[in-house]
Amino acid sequence: MRYLLIDNSNTRTKLSFGSRDSIESWHEVIPTVELSEQRLNQALNGQLYDAVMLCSVVPQKAELMERYFSQSPFHNLCHTSKLGIAINYPHPQQIGADRLANAVGVNALYQTPAIVIDFGTAVTFDAVGADATYLGGVIAPGLASMTQNLAKRTALLPQIELSEPKHAIGKSTTEAMLAGAVYGYRGLIKEIISKLSDEMQCTPTVVATGGDAALIAKGLPEINHVSPTLTLEGIRIAATLQF
Numbered sequence: 001m002r003y004l005l006i007d008n009s010n011t012r013t014k015l016s017f018g019s020r021d022s023i024e025s026w027h028e029v030i031p032t033v034e035l036s037e038q039r040l041n042q043a044l045n046g047q048l049y050d051a052v053m054l055c056s057v058v059p060q061k062a063e064l065m066e067r068y069f070s071q072s073p074f075h076n077l078c079h080t081s082k083l084g085i086a087i088n089y090p091h092p093q094q095i096g097a098d099r100l101a102n103a104v105g106v107n108a109l110y111q112t113p114a115i116v117i118d119f120g121t122a123v124t125f126d127a128v129g130a131d132a133t134y135l136g137g138v139i140a141p142g143l144a145s146m147t148q149n150l151a152k153r154t155a156l157l158p159q160i161e162l163s164e165p166k167h168a169i170g171k172s173t174t175e176a177m178l179a180g181a182v183y184g185y186r187g188l189i190k191e192i193i194s195k196l197s198d199e200m201q202c203t204p205t206v207v208a209t210g211g212d213a214a215l216i217a218k219g220l221p222e223i224n225h226v227s228p229t230l231t232l233e234g235i236r237i238a239a240t241l242q243f
């Protein structure tokens with residue numbers, strides 16, 4: 001079986017192929033706002049696959065893809081999918097599909113209990129117990145969302161490009177904003193990991209994924225692993241259970 005795996009998140013849509021055992025190195029990234037029939041045609045030109053596993057948190061784009069892949073075996077990952085984990089959550093239909101995929105990925109590939117942090121448009125924290133149970137988590141603004149909003153709502157603050165600050169005492173507007181964003185964000189992450197670990201009554205494995213994972217994890221010893229493909233791995237594992 002060759003699976004087409006799609007992570008349709010708010011900023012970027014990542015496409016990959018996978019098998020029962022692993023994901024392939026072929027990889028395509030489409031900005032989610034640009035996702036269309038035409039972009040899918042371009043990306044998938046000449047590719048053969050047996051089934052499509054979609055993980056979407058953008059309903060309008062999910063509908064587009066459901067139509068686009070109507071001739072293929074197709075599944076849209078949700079809380080009722082075969083995931084190989086239990087879900088301890090009062091209204092599981094609320095949980096973002098990417099958060100479920102992250103929980104599936106971390107449960108299969110790392111030691112549990114675990115926390116998976118996805119540094120995307122939003123930053124999400126999801127806790128998985130030692131018994132392969134999804135427990136819930138935290139949603140906070142993503143790093144870029146936070147800094148972009150600051151620039152949008154002020155007259156004098158510019159849009160900044162995120163990178164490691166040189167020092168905390170900023171000597172320019174940009175330096176001051178960078179320190180606020182990166183150091184401030186690391187503080188937010190640390191505090192949330194600490195609170196979650198207290199409630200989980202353990203020292204969980206902490207795995208980071210998503211666009212800003214590498215920048216923020218650098219200098220945060222609380223994060224044990226950075227796994228850029230964790231969401232796709234979770235989608236692949238769900239595909240192996242579905243098809």
Ligand SMILES: Nc1ncnc2c1ncn2[C@@H]1O[C@H](COP(=O)(O)OP(=O)(O)O)[C@@H](O)[C@H]1O
Nearest residue numbers: 009010011012119120121122144145210211212
């Ligand atoms: N090439 C890139 N394109 C867009 N965002 C990027 C890129 N590289 C790093 N980023 C950062 O990653 C964040 C988006 O992460 P991503 O995991 O793609 O989000 P989502 O899963 O919500 O689509 C952006 O906010 C940005 O700060």
Ligand SMILES: CC(C)(COP(=O)(O)O)[C@@H](O)C(=O)NCCC(=O)O
Nearest residue numbers: 009010011057094095096120121122
């Ligand atoms: C929290 C999210 C916006 C994260 O999306 P992302 O940043 O990966 O694009 C997404 O998982 C979502 O829309 N969730 C639904 C609400 C919930 O999980 O409770």
Ligand SMILES: [K+]
Nearest residue numbers: 009098118120
């Ligand atoms: K995501």
